[in-house]
Amino acid sequence: MKKLLLPVLALYACAAFAAVSLQDKLDPIEPEKAREIGKKLAEAAAKIENPQVKIDPDADQAVGVHYPEKAGAILVPCKGVKEGNPDPAVQTDPGAPLGYLFLYHITPSSNGKPADADKLRTVSVTDDKGNEHRIAVLLLAVRQVSEDDWRLYAYGQDKKPLVDAAFSENSGPGTQPVAVEVKEIQDRHGKLVVTVFDKYQASFPVEHREE
Numbered sequence: 001m002k003k004l005l006l007p008v009l010a011l012y013a014c015a016a017f018a019a020v021s022l023q024d025k026l027d028p029i030e031p032e033k034a035r036e037i038g039k040k041l042a043e044a045a046a047k048i049e050n051p052q053v054k055i056d057p058d059a060d061q062a063v064g065v066h067y068p069e070k071a072g073a074i075l076v077p078c079k080g081v082k083e084g085n086p087d088p089a090v091q092t093d094p095g096a097p098l099g100y101l102f103l104y105h106i107t108p109s110s111n112g113k114p115a116d117a118d119k120l121r122t123v124s125v126t127d128d129k130g131n132e133h134r135i136a137v138l139l140l141a142v143r144q145v146s147e148d149d150w151r152l153y154a155y156g157q158d159k160k161p162l163v164d165a166a167f168s169e170n171s172g173p174g175t176q177p178v179a180v181e182v183k184e185i186q187d188r189h190g191k192l193v194v195t196v197f198d199k200y201q202a203s204f205p206v207e208h209r210e211e
Helices: 007-008 031-046
Strands: 063-067 069-077 095-104 108-109 123-128 134-145 147-156 165-166 178-186 187-194 199-206
Touching: 007 199, 031 069, 031 095, 031 123, 031 134, 031 165, 063 134, 063 178, 069 108, 069 178, 095 108, 108 134, 108 187, 123 165, 147 199
Parallel strands: none
Antiparallel strands: 063 069, 069 095, 095 134, 108 199, 123 134, 134 147, 147 165, 178 187, 187 199
C-alpha cells in the first residue's frame, strides 16, 4: 500500500480530539486519496462474514475527512445509489445498503460513553512497511420506517443496528451521492454527519478513541 495511508488515516498513536484546538471539524481528504484508500479498505471489508447488508462498493465515489495524524473517517457508498429510485429493501429490515463507513480513532457513542469495542467490526490493512493495522467499519443502510420517517442504520457486530439516526432535509457539503463530516468537536466528542444526495442528513455522536 502506498505511503498515503499513513498521513491520511494516521496509523500511529495519537492525541484526543482536544488536539483539534484551532478548528471544530475535520478537513476533507483529497478526492484521489479518498478513492485509493477507500478501495483498499473496501477490499478488506469484502471479507466480512455474515454481513447484515450486502454492500457492492463504489470506491470511485469514496469520500472522507481527517485531521492528519489524529483521526479520520472514509465513506465508500454502494454502487447504484441514486435519488428518486430507492431500493425496495428500504421497506424491510435490515434496510437497503448505503455503504461502508471506516473509522480511525473515532467511535460511535451514546449517553457520553463510547461503544464497546466488541460491538464493532474491524478490518485489517497493511502499510508499506508490512505493519498490520485495524480499522473499525460500520455497514450503513437506509430504512423507511413510515412515510416521513427515514433512518440511517449503522451495523456493527450485532443483528440490531449500533446506530439508528433519523434523516432530515438539510444541505450538505456538496459531495454526491454521499458525504461524511465530523464536526462540532469539543474535547473528545463530536458529531458525525452522513449526507445523501446533498440534501438529506443523519447524524450521531462520536468520541475519540486512541486504541
